[in-house]
Amino acid sequence: MAAASTISAFPRTIFHVDMDAFFVSVEELSDPSLKGKAVVVGGQRNERGVVSAASYEARKFGVHSAMPLRTAAKHCPHAIFVDGHPERYRECSEKVYKVLTAFSPQVEMASIDEAYLDMTGTARLHGPPLKAAHKLHQRMKEETLLNCSIGIGSSRLIAKVSSAQAKPNGLLWIVPGEEAKFLSPLDVREIPGVGKVMEKHLHELGIKKVGDLARLEECELEERFGKWGLALAGKARGEDAGGWFDSEVGAHEAAKSISHEHTFNEDTADATYLEATLMRLSEMVGRRLREANFHARTLQLKLRYKDFTTITRAHTLPVPTQLDGEIFEQIRALFRKNWQREGKIRLLGVHASSFEDSVPQLNLLETAQRQKWKNALNVADRLRDRFGESSVTLASGMRGQFRERTHENPAGLPGKGRAKPE
DNA sequence: TCTGGGGTCCTAGGACCC
DNA sequence: TCTGGGGTCCTAGGACCC
Numbered sequence: 001m002a003a004a005s006t007i008s009a010f011p012r013t014i015f016h017v018d019m020d021a022f023f024v025s026v027e028e029l030s031d032p033s034l035k036g037k038a039v040v041v042g043g044q045r046n047e048r049g050v051v052s053a054a055s056y057e058a059r060k061f062g063v064h065s066a067m068p069l070r071t072a073a074k075h076c077p078h079a080i081f082v083d084g085h086p087e088r089y090r091e092c093s094e095k096v097y098k099v100l101t102a103f104s105p106q107v108e109m110a111s112i113d114e115a116y117l118d119m120t121g122t123a124r125l126h127g128p129p130l131k132a133a134h135k136l137h138q139r140m141k142e143e144t145l146l147n148c149s150i151g152i153g154s155s156r157l158i159a160k161v162s163s164a165q166a167k168p169n170g171l172l173w174i175v176p177g178e179e180a181k182f183l184s185p186l187d188v189r190e191i192p193g194v195g196k197v198m199e200k201h202l203h204e205l206g207i208k209k210v211g212d213l214a215r216l217e218e219c220e221l222e223e224r225f226g227k228w229g230l231a232l233a234g235k236a237r238g239e240d241a242g243g244w245f246d247s248e249v250g251a252h253e254a255a256k257s258i259s260h261e262h263t264f265n266e267d268t269a270d271a272t273y274l275e276a277t278l279m280r281l282s283e284m285v286g287r288r289l290r291e292a293n294f295h296a297r298t299l300q301l302k303l304r305y306k307d308f309t310t311i312t313r314a315h316t317l318p319v320p321t322q323l324d325g326e327i328f329e330q331i332r333a334l335f336r337k338n339w340q341r342e343g344k345i346r347l348l349g350v351h352a353s354s355f356e357d358s359v360p361q362l363n364l365l366e367t368a369q370r371q372k373w374k375n376a377l378n379v380a381d382r383l384r385d386r387f388g389e390s391s392v393t394l395a396s397g398m399r400g401q402f403r404e405r406t407h408e409n410p411a412g413l414p415g416k417g418r419a420k421p422e
Numbered sequence: 423t424c425t426g427g428g429g430t431c432c433t434a435g436g437a438c439c440c
Numbered sequence: 441t442c443t444g445g446g447g448t449c450c451t452a453g454g455a456c457c458c
Contacts, residue, residue, distance in 0.1 A: 195455060196456090228431095354450095
């Protein structure tokens with residue numbers, strides 16, 4: 001992670017491209033009748049869950065992302081509620097990426113709907129920043145039929161904050177030297193990394209605007225908020241003060257964790273059903289590990305009770321794994337040890353981390369056995385590709401009948417008609 | 423208001439080692 | 441034998457982002 005800003009003396013030109021109401025806009029492409037209406041993406045009005053995205057029309061009624069769906073329905077009863085379609089969003093995101101790479105070789109998708117471009121030194125090819133941004137904006141609309149907003153600045157931070165100010169469907173360039181003036185009147189909450197809690201702490205100190213923050217002594221912030229406070233002082237001046245923000249645009253960072261979790265439609269204390277769910281989640285995690293060719297050393301169970309109290313319990317293995325059965329075995333042990341059986345459960349999760357890309361050499365027999373199971377699981381993965389996620393599962397229709405792990409069946413794979421080693 | 427699912431990063435304490 | 445200090449690994453929890 002190089003401190004890119006120290007590599008060259010002259011200021012960088014960073015674009016932050018942020019798609020407008022991305023999920024809603026993609027849904028509108030497949031159902032144009034949604035256009036101009038109050039639309040909420042994320043699930044049905046009476047479901048457990050939160051808003052993934054709301055149309056600008058729905059936002060007028062106070063609906064915003066992360067709001068519970070049921071709350072959104074109260075704020076905006078006439079809204080149309082739509083289930084999300086992650087595959088469609090991924091497809092569109094790839095189109096977006098293609099458009100961006102035509103403008104700069106240094107493109108980094110920061111999430112499914114936003115990206116950073118390092119446009120430093122592209123003036124001869126694309127003209128000055130605003131002209132280049134205008135061209136990009138137009139091309140994006142032509143190629144993807146989607147609107148975006150573009151923020152331009154001398155750091156990732158300035159680009160990010162200015163794209164938010166440019167929304168919807170706008171461009172904003174913060175000329176080098178004008179960073180502090182631009183940030184000063186904005187709420188501290190506009191700084192990426194300042195959330196609800198930090199905002200409250202700052203408000204208690206009488207700090208409401210970024211300008212208030214910039215006037216504070218750096219050491220005072222560090223004293224109060226530690227390492228974070230120090231970075232915050234830099235951010236208030238518009239600098240990419242350390243961490244991810246300071247990294248080169250487009251540098252590939254390997255994933256550090258893989259997880260899957262599930263919230264039940266109704267809280268449950270049905271042990272069989274809970275363990276079947278953990279098995280399904282373990283399989284999903286295992287599959288992703290094999291796809292990435294990662295082996296995880298640390299496995300973590302997440303358990304949320306009816307009253308929302310949440311615990312996590314982790315175990316680190318001597319030998320890393322990417323096998324469903326081994327993952328499930330550890331997770332189930334953690335579950336049995338830590339579940340307070342009276343407590344109805346709302347959510348279960350399986351989390352893998354501490355990756356190593358290869359396993360240390362075991363003895364020959366064990367290596368051969370692991371390879372067999374790996375091959376079997378690859379067959380299962382391909383079947384899922386072709387016939388869908390539910391076609392091959394250890395956990396399907398398992399209420400009261402799922403097979404325990406046995407000596408002959410070390411990965412806990414199901415028997416007849418399913419993937420088997422050899 | 424009744425709170426998803428996928429991530430990243432940070433802190434703090436305890437175990438263990440030298 | 442009445443007590444140091446630093447480093448690393450592990451675990452748990454929490455803030456934050458989209």
